[in-house]
Amino acid sequence: MMSSPILNNLSIKQAQELVDSWINKYGVRYFNELTNMALLTEEVGEVARIIARTYGEQSSKESDLKKNLADEMADVLFVLICLANQTGIDLNDAFQKNMEKKISRDHSRHRDNPKLKD
Secondary structure, three states, X not given: OOOOHHHOOOOHHHHHHXXXXXXXXXXXXXXXXXXXXXXXXXXXXXXXXXXXHHOOXXXXXXXXXXXXXXXXXXXXXXXXXXXXXXXOOOHHHHHHHHHHHHHHHHOOOOOOOHHHOO
């Protein structure tokens, strides 16, 4: 599948708008928030399964080899964006504020953590 120029370098806001447009055009409507929360949990589980088998000690089944980590992470992002859209959250603003909080709160916390020293 070729990438559309429209999809290159999307901002978070544009991604939220694109998901909303897709939902309204192809998805009929958003699933309710509880359904989307369950779907988000399911998608995160799929990411965890791939990571456990690729980077952890869990052995893979034949069906696991067909799974794509990037695609599963994108599924997580899609459902997270759905939840943000339907609950009125601007993820761009929320992420910016969250990063500012982390910078302010944690600017030296990890550097001073003896557990992270080599």
